Amino acid sequence: MSSLARWCHRHRLAVLLIWVGLLIGLGAGAGAAGSAFGNSPTSQNTDSARAGALLQGASNSAAGKSGRIVWQAEGGKVTAPAVAKAMTAALDRVSRAPGVAAVGGPYTAQGAAQVSKDGRTAYATVAFDRDVQDAQVEHVQELATAPESESLHIALNGQAFTVNPEPNPVADAMGIALAFVVLLFVFRAVWVAVLPIVTAIVGVGTSAVAVILLSHVISLSSTTLTLGSLIGLGVGIDYALFVVNRHRAQLKAGTGVAESIAEALNTSGRAVVFAGLTVVVALLGMLTLNVGIINGMAVGAAVTVVLTVLAALTLLPALLGMIGPRILGRRERRAVAAGVRGAAGGTGWWGRWAERVQARPKAFGLLALAVLAALALPTLSLRLGASDDGNLPTTSTNRQAYDMIADGFGPGFNGPLVLAVQAPTAADRAAESKLVTALRRVDGVASAGAAPMKDGQRVGVVSVVPTTSPQSAATSDLIDRLRADVIPRAEQGTSMKVYVGGPTASNDDFASVLMGKLPLFVLVIAALGFLLLTVAFRSLLIPAVGAVLNLLSIGVAFGAIVVVFQYGHGASLLGLGAAGPIESFVPILVVGIMFGLSMDYQVFLVSRMREEWARTGDSHRAVRVGQAETGKVIAVAAAIMFCVFGSFVFGGMRVISEFGVSLAVAVALDALLIRMVVVPALMHLCGRANWWLPRRLDRALPNVSVEGPGHRPHPLPHPVPERRTAAPTG
Structure with missing residues (x-):
C-alpha cells in the first residue's frame, strides 16, 4: 500500500x-x-407467476401495456351531456393516436359498469401496442387531459401511465x-x-x-x-x-x-x-x-x-x-x-469517555443493550408488501386517479385479483361458473365476474375485486384464503386448475418469497462477516461479538422503518404518504448494506485496538486507547452518514426514503452505542480472551494485516487470566 x-x-x-x-x-x-x-420484481414458481404465464400463453392479443383514464365531475354527473360529449371526443382522439391498440370507454352498452353508482366518476381503459414509445404515451396523456376544467377533473394511472418519481x-x-x-x-x-x-x-x-x-x-x-x-x-x-x-x-x-x-x-x-x-x-x-x-x-x-x-x-x-x-x-x-508535536491519543473528551466505559463496563453495556433492544422491538411486526398509489404525493396524477377510483368504485378496484382458470372441458367451465358464485359470497370480496369464454378457449379469466386496498393486510389475507380454502373446494372433483394472479397477488407472492429467504440470508451474511473478522484480527471472540451486534444494528434499522412507514408515525409529516407495508426488497438490501457498514466501524475500531495490543500486550490499555483514538473520527463518520442518508428521506421516492430512514437511524446508533459503548465494554470484561485463537486455526488461516506490516500480535500461547486494572484518571 x-x-x-x-x-x-x-x-x-x-x-x-x-x-x-x-x-x-x-x-x-x-x-x-x-x-x-x-x-419488474417477479418471482418464479409462485401461484401468481403461473397465472401470468397461463394468461400470456392463452392470449393472442398484440397489445402491450395498458392504462386507465379516470374523470370525476364536480357538482354533477359524468353522464351529463356536456361531460359525455367532451370525454367521448377526447377518447375518440386517443383511439386514433399512434401506438394505441384499443380504447374501452364508459359511454357504450358494454362500458356501463365503468360509471360509478353515484354517477360522479368514470374511467376508460387504454391498451397500447407492444412497441409503443414513451413520446406516444405522453401524447395520449395530453389528449386525455385536454378537456379538464374547474368542473371536470381528469387523472391517469395504470402500468402505462405510472410516473416513477425521479431521483x-x-x-x-x-x-x-x-x-x-x-x-x-x-x-x-x-x-x-x-x-x-x-x-x-x-x-x-x-x-x-x-x-x-x-x-x-x-x-x-x-x-x-x-x-x-x-x-x-x-x-x-x-x-x-x-x-x-x-x-x-x-x-x-x-x-x-x-x-x-x-x-x-x-x-x-x-x-x-x-x-x-x-x-x-x-x-x-x-x-x-x-x-x-x-x-x-x-x-x-x-x-x-x-x-x-x-x-x-x-x-x-x-x-x-x-x-x-x-x-x-x-x-x-x-x-x-515551532516543534510542538501532537499529543498521543487518549486525551480529550473521547479519552475521558473511554476511561468511563473501562471503569464501569457492565453498567454502560447493559444500558446500551437495553436501549437498542427496545428500538429493535417493532421488527417483530414487520410486514412486507408493495405500497400502492395511495402512498404517492397528492399532487401526483397516479394518486389522484387512485383516490377517484377508490371514492367511486371502492379501494379494492385499484388492485383487482386476476384468476387464471384452466378449464379444458365443459364440466370445468361449469365449475368456473360455480366458483364465481362462491367468490361473491366470500368475506372481503366486493365483486367477482368471469369474462365470457369463446369456442375452443381453454383458459378463462375471473376478476375479483377486494373490499380493501391492494396494500392492505386484509387483501393479503383474502389471497391466502382463496388459495387455501375457496379454490381447492371449487377444484375438487374436476380437472379445473385455478391460479390467483394480477399485480396485487404478484407483489404479495414476491414479499412472501423474500420473507422466507430473509432468515437464511442473514445467517449467511453473519457467517461471512465472522470469517472475515477472524482472518483480520486472529480472534474468535471479536468476530462473534461483532456478528451478533451487527444483527442488533439490523434490528434497529428494521424497527425504524416499521415505526415510520408501517405504523405511519411521522410519515405524513415527512411527506412520505400513509401507513403501509415495507417494500419487499428493502429489508434484504438493508441487511446487506447495514451489515457492511457496521463491519466498517468494527474494523476501524478494533484494528486500532489490535495495533496497540500488538505493541504492548495490555488488553485493557489496547481497548481504551483504540476507543479513545478512533472515537472522534467514528462519531464524525456516523454523523456524515446520518446527514447523507437522512437527506434522501426528502427525495420524493418512498423506497429510497425507507432506505434513508433505516440506515440513518441504524448507523448513528451503531456508531454511538454499539461501537463506542457495547463493544469496548464487552472487550474490557473479556480481557486477554479477546485475542485468543487456537494455534491450529491460526496456522490454517491466511495472514492478512489490516494494521500494516510490522504490527504483529502479542504472543499469547494460551489464555491467561488477566488482573483488571483501574481505569486511569488522567
Missing part, C-alpha cells in the same frame, strides 16, 4: 487526469448508449452540504472538509455512469442509481476521512508529507480496503437469493463501493500531495513549525 501511495504522490497530476478522463469517457459512453433500467438531486446536494458543515465544524480546516467530499463525488460519479452502461448487460432497477448514490456518498466520505485523519495525526507528530501519505495508506488505507471488502461481500451475498431485481441492485451498489474505495486509495493520495501541509489548519501548522 505504501508503494501505491508513493507512486500516486509522485504522479499526482497524472492520477488526477486519469480520473477525470475516466469520468468523461464513461459519461460519454453512457450518454450515447442511454440506460436500460427495468422495474432528486437536491437530496444529494443537501447531504453533501451537511457533510461539509460537519467536517468543517469538527476539524476547523477547509481542506479536511473538501477532500473527502471531492473523493466521494468522483467515486460516485464514475460509478453512476458505469452502472448506466451496466444496465445494458444485466437487469437493473431504476432505483439502483439513487441507491448507489446514497451508499457511495456515505462510505466514500467516511473512507477518505479515515485516511485523512491518520495523515493529519502523523503530520502533527512531525512526519513529512510524502512519508505521512504512505504511512496513512499503509495503515488506515488497509483498513479502508478491508472495510470496503466487507461491504462488497455483504452486498454480493444477496446473489444467493437468486432474485433478479435484487441481484441487479446488489451488483450496482457493489460497483459503487469498489470505485469509491479505489478513489480513496489513488485519487486521495494525489490530492493530499497537491495540498501538502495545508491539510492542517493554520494554528496546527504553526505548532508543527
Whole structure:
C-alpha cells in the first residue's frame, strides 16, 4: 500500500487526469448508449407467476401495456351531456393516436359498469401496442387531459401511465452540504472538509455512469442509481476521512508529507480496503437469493463501493500531495513549525469517555443493550408488501386517479385479483361458473365476474375485486384464503386448475418469497462477516461479538422503518404518504448494506485496538486507547452518514426514503452505542480472551494485516487470566 501511495504522490497530476478522463469517457459512453433500467420484481414458481404465464400463453392479443383514464365531475354527473360529449371526443382522439391498440370507454352498452353508482366518476381503459414509445404515451396523456376544467377533473394511472418519481438531486446536494458543515465544524480546516467530499463525488460519479452502461448487460432497477448514490456518498466520505485523519495525526507528530501519505495508506488505507471488502461481500451475498431485481441492485451498489474505495486509495493520495501541509489548519501548522508535536491519543473528551466505559463496563453495556433492544422491538411486526398509489404525493396524477377510483368504485378496484382458470372441458367451465358464485359470497370480496369464454378457449379469466386496498393486510389475507380454502373446494372433483394472479397477488407472492429467504440470508451474511473478522484480527471472540451486534444494528434499522412507514408515525409529516407495508426488497438490501457498514466501524475500531495490543500486550490499555483514538473520527463518520442518508428521506421516492430512514437511524446508533459503548465494554470484561485463537486455526488461516506490516500480535500461547486494572484518571 505504501508503494501505491508513493507512486500516486509522485504522479499526482497524472492520477488526477486519469480520473477525470475516466469520468468523461464513461459519461460519454453512457450518454450515447442511454440506460436500460427495468422495474419488474417477479418471482418464479409462485401461484401468481403461473397465472401470468397461463394468461400470456392463452392470449393472442398484440397489445402491450395498458392504462386507465379516470374523470370525476364536480357538482354533477359524468353522464351529463356536456361531460359525455367532451370525454367521448377526447377518447375518440386517443383511439386514433399512434401506438394505441384499443380504447374501452364508459359511454357504450358494454362500458356501463365503468360509471360509478353515484354517477360522479368514470374511467376508460387504454391498451397500447407492444412497441409503443414513451413520446406516444405522453401524447395520449395530453389528449386525455385536454378537456379538464374547474368542473371536470381528469387523472391517469395504470402500468402505462405510472410516473416513477425521479431521483432528486437536491437530496444529494443537501447531504453533501451537511457533510461539509460537519467536517468543517469538527476539524476547523477547509481542506479536511473538501477532500473527502471531492473523493466521494468522483467515486460516485464514475460509478453512476458505469452502472448506466451496466444496465445494458444485466437487469437493473431504476432505483439502483439513487441507491448507489446514497451508499457511495456515505462510505466514500467516511473512507477518505479515515485516511485523512491518520495523515493529519502523523503530520502533527512531525512526519513529512510524502512519508505521512504512505504511512496513512499503509495503515488506515488497509483498513479502508478491508472495510470496503466487507461491504462488497455483504452486498454480493444477496446473489444467493437468486432474485433478479435484487441481484441487479446488489451488483450496482457493489460497483459503487469498489470505485469509491479505489478513489480513496489513488485519487486521495494525489490530492493530499497537491495540498501538502495545508491539510492542517493554520494554528496546527504553526505548532508543527515551532516543534510542538501532537499529543498521543487518549486525551480529550473521547479519552475521558473511554476511561468511563473501562471503569464501569457492565453498567454502560447493559444500558446500551437495553436501549437498542427496545428500538429493535417493532421488527417483530414487520410486514412486507408493495405500497400502492395511495402512498404517492397528492399532487401526483397516479394518486389522484387512485383516490377517484377508490371514492367511486371502492379501494379494492385499484388492485383487482386476476384468476387464471384452466378449464379444458365443459364440466370445468361449469365449475368456473360455480366458483364465481362462491367468490361473491366470500368475506372481503366486493365483486367477482368471469369474462365470457369463446369456442375452443381453454383458459378463462375471473376478476375479483377486494373490499380493501391492494396494500392492505386484509387483501393479503383474502389471497391466502382463496388459495387455501375457496379454490381447492371449487377444484375438487374436476380437472379445473385455478391460479390467483394480477399485480396485487404478484407483489404479495414476491414479499412472501423474500420473507422466507430473509432468515437464511442473514445467517449467511453473519457467517461471512465472522470469517472475515477472524482472518483480520486472529480472534474468535471479536468476530462473534461483532456478528451478533451487527444483527442488533439490523434490528434497529428494521424497527425504524416499521415505526415510520408501517405504523405511519411521522410519515405524513415527512411527506412520505400513509401507513403501509415495507417494500419487499428493502429489508434484504438493508441487511446487506447495514451489515457492511457496521463491519466498517468494527474494523476501524478494533484494528486500532489490535495495533496497540500488538505493541504492548495490555488488553485493557489496547481497548481504551483504540476507543479513545478512533472515537472522534467514528462519531464524525456516523454523523456524515446520518446527514447523507437522512437527506434522501426528502427525495420524493418512498423506497429510497425507507432506505434513508433505516440506515440513518441504524448507523448513528451503531456508531454511538454499539461501537463506542457495547463493544469496548464487552472487550474490557473479556480481557486477554479477546485475542485468543487456537494455534491450529491460526496456522490454517491466511495472514492478512489490516494494521500494516510490522504490527504483529502479542504472543499469547494460551489464555491467561488477566488482573483488571483501574481505569486511569488522567
